Structures are given as structure tokens and as C-alpha cells.
Amino acid sequence: MAQVIVVGGGLAGLSAAHTLLERGANVLLLDKQPFMGGNSTKATSGINGAGTATQQELGIPDNAKIFFEDTKKSARELARDDLIAVLTGRSGDAVNWLQNKFGLDLSKVARLGGHSQPRTHRGSAQFPGMVITYAQMERLEDLAQSTPERVQIKKKARVSKLLKDESGSVVGVEYVHNGQTQTAYGPVILATGGYAADFTSDSLLKKHRPEFWELPTTNGEHCTGDGHKLAMAIGASAIDLEKVQVHPTGLVDPNEPDAKVKFLAAEALRGVGGLLLDNEGKRFVDELQHRDYVTGKMWENGKYPIRLVLNGQASSEIEWHCKHYVGRGLMKRFESGEALAKEIGIPPAQLKKTFDEYNVIAKTKKDPFGKKFFSTGEWKMDDVFNVAIMTPVLHYTMGGLEIDAESRVVGKDGKPINGLFAAGEVAGGVHGANRLGGSSLLGCVVFGRVSGDSAAAYLLQRTGAIAAKAAGRLGVVAGHLESGSGAPAQSQAREEQQTAKGEQTAGKSSGGKGGEFTAEEVAKHNKKDDIWVIVNGQVLDVTSFLPEHPGGEKAILLYAGRDATEEFNMLHDPKVIPRYAPDSVIGNLKK
Template sequence: MAQVIVVGGGLAGLSAAHTLLERGANVLLLDKQPFMGGNSTKATSGINGAGTQTQQEQGIPDNAKIFFEDTKKSARELARDDLIQVLTGRSGDAVNWLQDKFGLDLSKVARLGGHSQPRTHRGGAQFPGMVITYAQMERLEDLSVSIPDRVKIIKKARVTKLLTDPTTHAVIGVEYVHNSKTLNAYGPVILATGGYAADFSPTSLLKQFRPEYYELPTTNGDHCTGDGQKMAMAIGASAIDLEKVQVHPTGLVDPTEPEAKVKFLAAEALRGVGGLLLDNEGQRFVDELQHRDFVTGKIWENGKYPIRLILNGQASSEIEWHCKHYVGRGLMKRFESGEALAKEMGLKPEVLKKTFDTYNAGVRAKKDPFGKKFFSSGEWSMNDYFNVALMTPVLHYTMGGLEIDAASRVISKSTGAPVAGLFAAGEVAGGVHGANRLGGSSLLGCVVFGRVSGDEAAAYLLQQTGKMVEKAAGRLGVIGGHLEGSAAPANAEAKEEKKEEKAASGGVNEYSLDDVKKHNKKDDIWVVVNGQVLDVTSFLPDHPGGEKAILLYAGRDATEEFNMLHDPKVIPRYAPDSVIGNVKK
């Protein structure tokens, strides 16, 4: 059975997989994580789209040409018109596809830094990256159960090598490790393995190309180690712009762990709705909606730490779910007045009031001293409440990566022509964003180039005759597509379905909240979610959001935080064995 191999289960890989299925191709998805999703689930601002149905309904005069110019300006001297044309030209269709195919709510549109029009789409109550990625992930997992002959998903499968035909040098498959066994799979390959902004390994691309950034904290999961780039370069693929690493200006500093290597990102949407950046003297020092690298540079240039991101009541209400989430994690603090905030900052109230008054005057005159052009409505007052967080620049996104053409085909370093059978989508691909990526374009790049790579890989697969595929596979001892243990994923999913039914029936045990409170250590941790008691001790290392997200609620009721981020079926689907009973009524 001929297939396309997708390496990586983030949004780019998922978009590629769904597109392949739409084009009639079969899919094998290999992901080295225990759960799919990758960094895509962390994206908190939204997904860009120009000329979308949502924009049209709201009377926003945006189009692909305007978006192209904004992106080209941000990309600066490294702008690749061909790739930007694909990214922006297919952006509206990508957003509409997500809404139509997956029933997603993307009805809110914001303007982020560097954008001349509001075009960053998100929904109402939940975080867009997680919502968009989970919708695709759950649909694909359901398909792996209902049509296992067409969709196979293997998790905890670490791809270690690209296999090539010794004569044509075309990519014909991958070598991967699963359950301590080294296996081969055959077919054209789409790499969707992400970036290298957490590459602190001995072969670190980060240390090689941006050593001055090596000690900075990162927002990336520890799986972002440049695997796809390194494997492709090992067979002669070209890489470009590897020195272009984006440092995001607003990483959240946890007051209890200020030196933590991994930081949670403060969504750019927080500044998009009107948040201000103030230094330790209570002064603004930058247009908060400038490009990310510009704001980062001004933070370093100003040097008056700590830097605080401050949202007034109106801004907080516009992005309430984010604020609640950050406050729940201990990363943001609420103050009930300007006087209380000034006291926290060690300032006299009149200093903070002057900053607010100066900003209000600039808004009224549409003449900001730092060049800000777009303002949120409403004035800043000391008689308001504020949500406040400490900020630090953080490693966030790698613009460099594998060189691709407009068809997502990876380019050979020696010939300058596409490497047959090899495609790349998402952060693993370089050149799409040039020298600096616009906020909201990471999810977009995943969806657009995921779909492009799916289209092109399906077409490539159709061009190969069955004899050629079987001959290549036979030369290496396996008939293409017939994998050792290939039924395992479907069987695993079937077992999960049974577990769902079992979990849905409810546990027989009942526990009081006092019982739950006793289990509040890393090696013995219970939480309550929607009236169910969960023993998440063994699940802790596999949690996609990291251990800390659960440890914050050890021995406590985590319902509000859980429901902010997850659909109720997440527990029966992904952690049914953790349910040990119900809370006593």
C-alpha cells in the first residue's frame, strides 16, 4: 500500500495529513512525542488570514496584497517573494478551511505588531493554537480507527534517518526507533518536525549559528532540537538563514522561578488589545505594537529591569481567558487600583498617573511619542483594575531552516534542484518569514505549507509507478508500506475507545477534597476535574503542557483551569487510566 510519511504531529504535520487524505493518498504519521500537537498548541495570539469570510463580515478592508506588503516589510532583506506570495495568497483560504472543515470558531480578529489591518483570527473562550491543533488531531485519530488502512499514527517514534535510493538519490522512506526497535518505513516524506529554539544538544544548531542566544530562556518544548533540519542536511539538503532566530520580547517570568530555562509566552494579543510595557521607573519606552525584534531590542537598550506588561480593565476584559490562565499559573497578578500597582513597583502614585495621562493625551491627539499608530479605545485611569506580569526576552521561533521552493519541496545543496520525494512544512522550513516573523503567522505557515506539502506529496506519489515503489522497498527488504507492527496504532486506538466507555461510566470510589489534598507531591499527585478524582502521577512526564501545569494544582480542584484549555473528552481519550473515582457530594 503506497503512502506518504509525515514526520511530526504538530499543526503543520496534521494539516499535511488531512490534505493528503483529501487528495486520496494514504498517511503514516510518526511523532516522537507521546502526544501530538507540538509547539502549535502553545500559540496564544491566533492565526493570520487576509480576505477571510470573517473579515468580510466585519467590514475589514484587508486582502492578500496588503498582507504581502506587511510580511515583506517584516522579512526585510531576506524576503522571498515566492514564499511570501504562497503564505499570504493562501491565508484567507487556510482560515476558511479551518472554519468549514473543522467547525472552528475564528470570529474574533485582532491587529498585532507589524500588521496594517486586523487579521489575526481567534475564537471566544479558548486558546487558538490549542483549539485549532486539537480539532485536527482528534479528527485524524478518529480516522486512524475508522479507516486504519489509510491512516496510521505511531507515537513515541523517533525518526533518525532519511532513506534514499542509491541510484537516483530520491528520498524513499525513513528509519525510526519505536519501542526500542529500529524500523524502516517507505514512501515520500514530509518533514514537519519544528524548529531548533530548544536545541541545547552537543550538535546544537543554535549554538553553532547564534551562540550569543544560547543562554537565553526559551518558550519551546524540549522536542524542538532541529531533528528534521539535521537529517535532511545529512543527505545533502540545503539550509538557509539558520542564524535568523527570533527572540520574542515578552516571555513571562515566574516570580518563584525567575531563572527557569523554559518560559511561558505572553501572547502578543495582550499588547494587541492595548497592554503597555513599562520599565522599573514606570515609563514607556517603545511602541508596543512594533515588530518583535524591534521591541526586544528596545528592552535590551533601555535596560531598566524588571519590565512589566500592564493591562487595564478594558484590555483585561477583552482577553479575559488569557489573564485568568496566567493568574492561575502564578505568572500574572491582579491589582485593584493604580495606587496598589504603584506600591508594588516601588513608585509614587503620581509617577504612574503621569505615565497614564501622557499616554491618554497621545491617544487623543493620535501622536504617540514612540510612534504608535493603532490604539485601543478607552482611557487609562488610576481608578481601574490591572493585570500585570514581569517580562523577559525569550527564544521563540527559528526563521531559518531547510530551503524549500513554493511547492514545499526541499532543495538540494549541490544541484539547487528539489530533492525528489522530500517536502517540508512549518518551522522546519526556512525562508518563509525572512529576517523576522510577524505574530500570527506561525500557525498560518503550518496550515498553508502543510496543505501545500500535502498537495505536492500526493501528486508526487501518484507519479510513481507501483513497480518503482515495490522495487525500492524490495531492495531494502520490505514491500513499501507494509510496516512491522502496522496494526498496532489502530489496535491502540481501539483500546482507548474501550477505555473511554469505561471511564464514562464513572468510578466506584469516592473521595473527599480532604483526601485529595493529601496527594500533593510530584511522586503522588491527585487533582480534581469536573467532579472526577484523577491520579496523574504516572501521566506527569507525558503532559503536553509540562509538569508544572499539573503541579500547580496538586491536591486541588483544577476544573476552572482545565476547562479554559481543554474539551471534556480529553481525559477519556488521552488519560482514561488516571480516573480513580469521584468527589464525595
């Protein structure tokens, strides 16, 4: 069967690819990065969903209508009712799909800023963005190995041009891979992300929001508006490009306060009860307000540094995040309010006054800053605290390519461009003037699935003669995607072979190149041009892998010459090493 080309390997592209396979289409996925995942892996708070099975089990009275109203209020004057209806109306099904198809734990539900109900889903341990994206990524890579006639993945493949036929329909792409320019044919789904790290010569950021040009960003360097520029070059319409979200809580590394790229503090940190305090130890804003509002109040208050403070109860509720941030040097733990007051540079009595006032506010529900939702438990000086310095950061671009409710890219003439679709952050208008926390992953999954549905339908329409054959293949592909016993015997056997193969690789890797090294020997290799780490008893030489690490170089450099097992296991499944960096294993740690 003919293929659909997916450009971008983040969550939107992956969701589109899996949906295409379910609908019987073949997939060619092109990603310019050495590893798929994109910014989706960095999402820390969770994925929104209204009317999900999890909410029903927890007795949360939420539905798509309530979610629609919350989103429309956040989007303000730029609300697109048709797109919001798709986003919110399909949100419950999207979360259920992730749980049912990929066996994901999304059993915890939190209320983030701007939401009238708890609806942001995450699991009990790792960053939800990473867990959700990796689950889809690994499944697609397995399919690329077991059924290469159905799925092809090309990394480090940069699309340079969209190809059109005489009628103006998009019929393929031109891309550069391994130094050679190649072409591929089929309808195209753009899932290339936003432009909040677009510091290039033709920067969309500088053109539309020059006042934000000097701000730090949470985005990877790949977020340079590639999909926008490709589509606009052939007549696509773009909307709301000036709507760039500045997130209030970027984590400041005390060792690199001026770093251009910042790690994002999960919005869930405020959702579980974290307080924002200025340099006088005072609150100045409703911590659960919309992101742009909180950012504005930080700028208006101007009393820096501003700290996000979690007490013992809030810290325990989101313990993994705190432990991760502390491990990276982005958060500090204090054993008492007195120690925290000393860090801020204020008398302990001043901090106690802030806590006492907040306790009264939480009980009476009368906050001068308008806060409506409060976590249980009192703020006391004899408690432990996890604290991080915050700064506003470029985070998300609401503007992008204009799409309709079927994810079809709209041209400057107001009509859909045949054969071209968009999903995720590259698609504009979905979130209006401001995006709600938890809706970025949701937008990727919902519109990834919508674009997959639409592109598959378009493909079948263009190739009607093979529609019947595609329908027959649907059951086979669906079987591949099922995690349970519904897979056909042949598919199951192939997956078992792949699993065995992976285990063999892991087994070989555990012995590495036969060496045994002491911790003292590993410690000598602690420089950027010669870096070893210990993970689960294995010794890894990650020098050549360093620039390609999806989490950035710093994540590895923090553990140069040391045991990184605890941090690694927080974030990764054990099979990550044999799958993505088997050659890095050089031996075992000598006991």
C-alpha cells in the same frame, strides 16, 4: 494505495496529513513525542488570514496584496517573494478551511504588531493554537481508528535516517519505535519544528547564534532541529540559520525567575492595548512594533523588571488569557493604580503621569515612540489592572531547510530533492529576517497543505498506474473529513460507533475504579511522586501521566491535591480524559 510519511505531529504535520487524505494518499505519521501537537498548541494570539469570510463579515478591508507587503516589510532584506506570495495568497483559504472543515470558531480578529490591518483570527475562549491543533489531531486519530488501512499514527517514534535510492530520491525513513529500529517507505514530509530549544551536543542554535545560548526559551524540549539535521545529512540546503527570533514578552514566574523554559505572553495582550512599562513606570517603545524591534528596545532601555500592564478594558477584551495567567501565578491583578504603583515601587503620581500622557497620545495619534494604532478607552488610576513581568525569550527560528514554492526541499545543487518536502518551522525562508505574530500557525497550515498537495502529486506521478483508483477513493476520504451530513453512510456509521465507544469509555471512567474520595483525602496526594487532582467531579491519579503531559509537569503540579476543574475546562474538551488518560480516573469526589 502507497503511503506518504509525515514526520512530526504538530499543526504542520497534521495539516499535511489531512490534505494527503483529501488527495487520496495514505498516511503514516511518526512523532517522537508521546502526544502530538508540538509547539503549535502553545500559540496564544491566533492565525493570520487576509480576505477571509470573517474579515468580510466584519467589514475589514484586507487582502492578500496588503498582507504580502506587510510580510515583506517584516522579512526585510531576506524576503523571498515566492514563499511570501504562497503564505499570504493562500492565507484566507487556510482560515476558511479550518472553519469549514473542522467547525472552528475564528470569529474574533485583532491587529498585532507589524500588521496594517486586523487579520489575526481567534475564537472567543481557548488558546487558538491548542484549539486548532486539537481539532485536527482528534479528527486524524478518529480516522486512524476507523480506517487504519488509510491512516497510521506512531508516537514515541524517532526518525533516525532518511533513506534514498540510487537516483538520490528519498524513498522512506528509518526510525526507532519501542526500542526497535524499523523502516517505512514512501515520500517524506518533514514537519519537525525548529531548533530554539536545541541545547544538544550538535546544537544548531549554539553553532549559528551562540550569543543566544543562555537565553530562556518558550519551546518544548523536542525542538532540537531533528528534521534539519536529517535532511542536511543527505545533502539538503539550509538557509538563514542565524535568524533566530527573540520574543520580547516571555512571562517571568516570580517563584522561578531563572527557569529555562518560559510561558509566552500572547501578543494579543499588546494587541488589545497592553502597555510595556519599565521599573520607573514609563513607556519606552511602541508596543505594536515588530518583535525583534521591541526586544531590542527592552535591552537598550535596560530598566528591569519590565511589566506588561493591561487596564480593565484591555483585560476584559482578553479575559480568558488573563484569568489563565493569573491562575498559573504568572500574572497579578491589582484593584487600583495606587496598588500597582506600590508594586512597581514608584509614587502613584508618577504612574498617573504615564497614564495621562498616554491618553493624550492616543487622542492626538502623536506618539514619540511611533505608535499608530490605539485601543479605545482611557487609562485611569481608579481601574483594575492585570500585570506580568516580561523577559525576552528564544521563540522562533526563521531559518531552516531551503524549500521552493511547492514545499520541495532543495539540495545543495539548487535542485529539489525528489520525494522530500518540508512544512512549518523546519522550512526556512518563509518569514525572512523576522516573523510577524500570527504567521506561525498560518505557515503550518498553508505549507502543510502545500506539502500535502505536492507529496500526493509526486506519489501519483511515481505510481501512475493507481491514479484512477486514488481518485475514486478521494470522495470516501473527503466524506470522512467533512463534519456535516456529506459523509457517506458507511463512514458516518463508523464515526457514530467511535463516538458511542468514546461515550462508553467516558461512562466507565466516570465511575473509575469504583472509589469515592473526599476533598480532604485528595489533598493528601500533593507531591510529584504521588499526585491526585479533581476534574469535573472525578478523582484522577496523574502520577504516571505527569511526565507525558503535553502542557508540562508544572501545569498539573499547580493543582496537586486540589480541584483543577476551572483551569482544565478552560483548555480542554471533556473527552480529553477518556481519550488520552482513561486509566488515571480512580473514582469520584464524595459529595
